[in-house]
Amino acid sequence: MTDLDRVISELVIANRILAREGVVDAFGHVSARHPERPDRYIMSRSRAPELVTADGLMVFELDGTPVDPRGRQPYAERPIHSGLYEARPDVRSVIHNHSYDVIPFSVTRAQLRPMIHVAAPMGGSVPVWDIRDKFGDGEMLVVTLDQGRDLARTVGEGAVALMRGHGCVVASQSIKLAVMTAVYTQVNARLQMDALRLGEPKYLSSSEIETMTKRQQTPLASERAWEYWRQRAGASDL
Amino acid sequence: MTDLDRVISELVIANRILAREGVVDAFGHVSARHPERPDRYIMSRSRAPELVTADGLMVFELDGTPVDPRGRQPYAERPIHSGLYEARPDVRSVIHNHSYDVIPFSVTRAQLRPMIHVAAPMGGSVPVWDIRDKFGDGEMLVVTLDQGRDLARTVGEGAVALMRGHGCVVASQSIKLAVMTAVYTQVNARLQMDALRLGEPKYLSSSEIETMTKRQQTPLASERAWEYWRQRAGASDL
Amino acid sequence: MTDLDRVISELVIANRILAREGVVDAFGHVSARHPERPDRYIMSRSRAPELVTADGLMVFELDGTPVDPRGRQPYAERPIHSGLYEARPDVRSVIHNHSYDVIPFSVTRAQLRPMIHVAAPMGGSVPVWDIRDKFGDGEMLVVTLDQGRDLARTVGEGAVALMRGHGCVVASQSIKLAVMTAVYTQVNARLQMDALRLGEPKYLSSSEIETMTKRQQTPLASERAWEYWRQRAGASDL
Amino acid sequence: MTDLDRVISELVIANRILAREGVVDAFGHVSARHPERPDRYIMSRSRAPELVTADGLMVFELDGTPVDPRGRQPYAERPIHSGLYEARPDVRSVIHNHSYDVIPFSVTRAQLRPMIHVAAPMGGSVPVWDIRDKFGDGEMLVVTLDQGRDLARTVGEGAVALMRGHGCVVASQSIKLAVMTAVYTQVNARLQMDALRLGEPKYLSSSEIETMTKRQQTPLASERAWEYWRQRAGASDL
Numbered sequence: 001m002t003d004l005d006r007v008i009s010e011l012v013i014a015n016r017i018l019a020r021e022g023v024v025d026a027f028g029h030v031s032a033r034h035p036e037r038p039d040r041y042i043m044s045r046s047r048a049p050e051l052v053t054a055d056g057l058m059v060f061e062l063d064g065t066p067v068d069p070r071g072r073q074p075y076a077e078r079p080i081h082s083g084l085y086e087a088r089p090d091v092r093s094v095i096h097n098h099s100y101d102v103i104p105f106s107v108t109r110a111q112l113r114p115m116i117h118v119a120a121p122m123g124g125s126v127p128v129w130d131i132r133d134k135f136g137d138g139e140m141l142v143v144t145l146d147q148g149r150d151l152a153r154t155v156g157e158g159a160v161a162l163m164r165g166h167g168c169v170v171a172s173q174s175i176k177l178a179v180m181t182a183v184y185t186q187v188n189a190r191l192q193m194d195a196l197r198l199g200e201p202k203y204l205s206s207s208e209i210e211t212m213t214k215r216q217q218t219p220l221a222s223e224r225a226w227e228y229w230r231q232r233a234g235a236s237d238l
Numbered sequence: 239m240t241d242l243d244r245v246i247s248e249l250v251i252a253n254r255i256l257a258r259e260g261v262v263d264a265f266g267h268v269s270a271r272h273p274e275r276p277d278r279y280i281m282s283r284s285r286a287p288e289l290v291t292a293d294g295l296m297v298f299e300l301d302g303t304p305v306d307p308r309g310r311q312p313y314a315e316r317p318i319h320s321g322l323y324e325a326r327p328d329v330r331s332v333i334h335n336h337s338y339d340v341i342p343f344s345v346t347r348a349q350l351r352p353m354i355h356v357a358a359p360m361g362g363s364v365p366v367w368d369i370r371d372k373f374g375d376g377e378m379l380v381v382t383l384d385q386g387r388d389l390a391r392t393v394g395e396g397a398v399a400l401m402r403g404h405g406c407v408v409a410s411q412s413i414k415l416a417v418m419t420a421v422y423t424q425v426n427a428r429l430q431m432d433a434l435r436l437g438e439p440k441y442l443s444s445s446e447i448e449t450m451t452k453r454q455q456t457p458l459a460s461e462r463a464w465e466y467w468r469q470r471a472g473a474s475d476l
Numbered sequence: 477m478t479d480l481d482r483v484i485s486e487l488v489i490a491n492r493i494l495a496r497e498g499v500v501d502a503f504g505h506v507s508a509r510h511p512e513r514p515d516r517y518i519m520s521r522s523r524a525p526e527l528v529t530a531d532g533l534m535v536f537e538l539d540g541t542p543v544d545p546r547g548r549q550p551y552a553e554r555p556i557h558s559g560l561y562e563a564r565p566d567v568r569s570v571i572h573n574h575s576y577d578v579i580p581f582s583v584t585r586a587q588l589r590p591m592i593h594v595a596a597p598m599g600g601s602v603p604v605w606d607i608r609d610k611f612g613d614g615e616m617l618v619v620t621l622d623q624g625r626d627l628a629r630t631v632g633e634g635a636v637a638l639m640r641g642h643g644c645v646v647a648s649q650s651i652k653l654a655v656m657t658a659v660y661t662q663v664n665a666r667l668q669m670d671a672l673r674l675g676e677p678k679y680l681s682s683s684e685i686e687t688m689t690k691r692q693q694t695p696l697a698s699e700r701a702w703e704y705w706r707q708r709a710g711a712s713d714l
Numbered sequence: 715m716t717d718l719d720r721v722i723s724e725l726v727i728a729n730r731i732l733a734r735e736g737v738v739d740a741f742g743h744v745s746a747r748h749p750e751r752p753d754r755y756i757m758s759r760s761r762a763p764e765l766v767t768a769d770g771l772m773v774f775e776l777d778g779t780p781v782d783p784r785g786r787q788p789y790a791e792r793p794i795h796s797g798l799y800e801a802r803p804d805v806r807s808v809i810h811n812h813s814y815d816v817i818p819f820s821v822t823r824a825q826l827r828p829m830i831h832v833a834a835p836m837g838g839s840v841p842v843w844d845i846r847d848k849f850g851d852g853e854m855l856v857v858t859l860d861q862g863r864d865l866a867r868t869v870g871e872g873a874v875a876l877m878r879g880h881g882c883v884v885a886s887q888s889i890k891l892a893v894m895t896a897v898y899t900q901v902n903a904r905l906q907m908d909a910l911r912l913g914e915p916k917y918l919s920s921s922e923i924e925t926m927t928k929r930q931q932t933p934l935a936s937e938r939a940w941e942y943w944r945q946r947a948g949a950s951d952l
Contacts, residue, residue: 026462026466026467027356027463047462047465048466073458098356100425103429107440108436108439108440110436110437137445138446138448140355140450164440165354165440193435193436196435196436197435
């Protein structure tokens with residue numbers, strides 16, 4: 001299996017996992033940087049993640065131009081991915097989602113912060129990007145490179161940013177880490193909402209975030225989670 | 239496939255989707271204006287939406303009289319549909335549901351408002367209709383044309399109205415848009431309840447509502463969602 | 477099919493429905509008065525409701541003595557049923573459950589009240605029974621006839637009572653009505669908890685409760701719900 | 715079937731049940747003391763509980779050293795189990811989980827307390843252990859014997875302790891009781907969060923905790939629950 005084969009397989013599985021775990025619904029998408037061409041990325045044609053298949057995967061230039069479209073319709077919001085791959089050479093996978101549990105933190109002053117160790121990879125501070133700040137009142141989708149680049153600046157060197165009234169973006173060093181970060185960002189959001197009703201929660205310290213992010217990236221943790229989510233998603237033989 | 243065939247197929251699928259997404263339970267119904275006879279509409283005989291089949295669909299005059307009942311029992315609340323098709327020539331599909339997440343907004347002063355872009359089609363202001371205001375204390379079902387017409391006046395030129403202690407009505411320009419509006423009105427209600435506990439949420443502006451409603455109606459969005467919900471509902475080969 | 481056959485079939489289906497709808501978990505039970513012997517009632521041997529089968533049904537004297545035990549172990553809390561059948565000749569079915577959504581109302585001063593029309597059969601006022609008030613501090617199960625009779629006095633002429641830190645009892649004129657009342661009492665509890673966080677809810681008036689209880693008991697409503705729940709529970713061919 | 719065969723079978727089923735009931739996700743583990751060698755315990759190799767099988771079970775010395783590893787990778791946090799088996803000769807099963815409903819009580823001052831009779835086995839007072847108190851700021855996993863022993867001291871003679879921002883540990887006299895305690899601790903946490911929003915809940919008295927713990931341990935209760943959870947987990951023929 002070549003690196004490319006592996007990336008294709010993982011991308012399809014990642015789509016199924018994100019659907020099964022409720023991180024995406026009809027909308028949302030996950031991409032990976034091309035393993036042989038770092039100036040390109042791979043993402044499905046426009047389809048609900050649960051329905052994504054390998055033959056629907058398309059290759060894009062960094063600016064979002066499809067390399068070999070063959071009549072397939074790409075997602076409108078690929079500038080989210082373009083902006084991050086362009087700004088962050090370390091990023092190898094990007095997820096955009098409308099995770100229901102995360103969105104309340106995008107429209108209020110409550111700040112999403114890691115409270116459980118498995119959510120450490122989301123980082124200490126999750127910024128909120130509001131398209132209205134620079135691009136005016138009306139359009140909420142990220143459909144131009146300028147918008148994608150601006151969103152990428154909000155992500156900065158971090159892993160997660162929220163998009164006001166819209167959703168979330170995750171940028172990671174691998175597909176598996178992106179999936180883990182997206183899933184546990186969602187879990188943390190649900191638990192933080194619960195905890196905030198009980199009192200002021202204790203959040204992870206920066207030292208805990210650093211240490212537990214490394215723990216979550218060990219194969220012992222990341223492969224165990226991937227194997228589990230893959231089976232739950234019915235993707236064991238994909 | 240004629241327009242009528244397509245409407246019949248979509249109606250059955252819409253029933254299954256609404257059941258699968260929890261928008262309806264044992265109760266609730268979805269109808270469509272007859273594509274060849276705008277003075278008629280099509281809706282299932284009285285049955286839980288999850289169990290609706292094509293051969294249970296009945297045709298009604300605008301006033302709710304069944305055209306060819308053949309002994310089939312219609313829903314008691316078809317005046318909800320009659321009132322809207324009569325008042326709104328642009329309306330081609332109507333949904334009545336008891337969506338659990340929506341109902342708390344029907345019995346309190348909290349106002350249901352779009353907070354996420356995918357819920358833009360519900361419109362900026364969702365009115366609450368209380369049958370008690372004009373029809374007295376006791377009956378809560380909409381069983382007369384007068385009641386249906388009064389409810390339609392509350393909907394006005396909008397897409398959604400709540401019914402106090404009862405549920406919700408959606409009026410749209412197509413079956414697919416009605417389903418999308420009903421599903422995301424429910425999602426928005428759940429997220430708004432969550433967000434209200436975190437602080438005062440930022441709602442969509444009127445310009446955002448207008449722009450994002452158009453976005454949600456493009457085939458890119460509406461067909462992607464329909465294909466997904468249809469598969470989730472096990473209705474791919476219906 | 478004799479009346480007895482019908483009751484046996486409905487009892488098994490009722491057990492499956494209550495399990496599927498989350499009204500019962502490993503614990504809880506549903507009984508029916510014997511259709512030919514009003515001084516007896518029928519209930520499963522001690523087993524989780526989801527696993528109940530017709531051949532596990534046992535017949536009991538009104539005082540809870542098994543008529544033909546054949547070594548089968550009955551539920552310990554059958555005095556709940558005994559108390560109600562003895563006190564209320566109109567009652568033909570009794571459900572005891574630990575519905576998770578209902579229990580918070582049993583341990584706080586918040587009063588469970590109907591807020592949605594489909595929950596009208598639960599009645600306007602749901603009392604809370606605390607075994608500690610008369611039977612001392614320690615035992616929380618209803619294991620004596622005295623306890624069962626005391627609980628029945630709290631139910632009075634009503635349909636539902638809560639048991640502090642324990643659960644709920646439903647007494648109805650038929651198995652189908654008992655199931656509907658139990659399911660929608662649970663739904664109402666969840667929605668009332670949501671609504672209470674948004675403000676003071678509008679509850680059903682006594683006239684609405686009366687009118688809508690009748691509506692829910694018409695075959696149009698009760699058979700539609702039963703058919704739906706039965707199919708969801710995978711009990712269509714039981 | 716020998717005692718060892720029975721323990722092996724119950725351990726595999728316990729893993730499936732905990733996964734099905736949402737007590738564990740990709741992480742968490744359950745162990746049992748070896749029935750013939752009280753100085754040893756049995757636990758799966760590092761794998762998500764839903765995927766655990768009998769041939770992945772490993773035997774450990776009390777200090778966590780694998781007896782016959784054959785290249786299998788054990789869980790990193792087995793000192794949780796070591797600490798409890800060493801300190802508590804009465805303990806025959808230990809569960810570590812990240813139950814989502816329980817975690818908010820680990821990061822706030824709200825105290826998890828039994829409010830429903832089926833949760834009596836969790837005990838009257840659930841302490842919270844914070845690894846930061848003695849082991850410094852950074853590592854949140856229990857990976858040394860010192861840490862495991864310190865956690866065991868927090869559990870003391872009780873059945874449950876929370877771990878700040880991490881999860882929960884359960885120590886019981888049998889596998890079945892450990893599973894019941896873990897499941898109903900989670901249910902109680904969810905209901906207590908709901909109840910706390912309605913007002914100050916009435917908790918179980920110490921006499922009720924004692925009496926109802928015994929009730930839950932009778933075969934009438936414990937076997938009924940086990941049979942049910944086992945079937946729900948699809949583990950009836952394991």
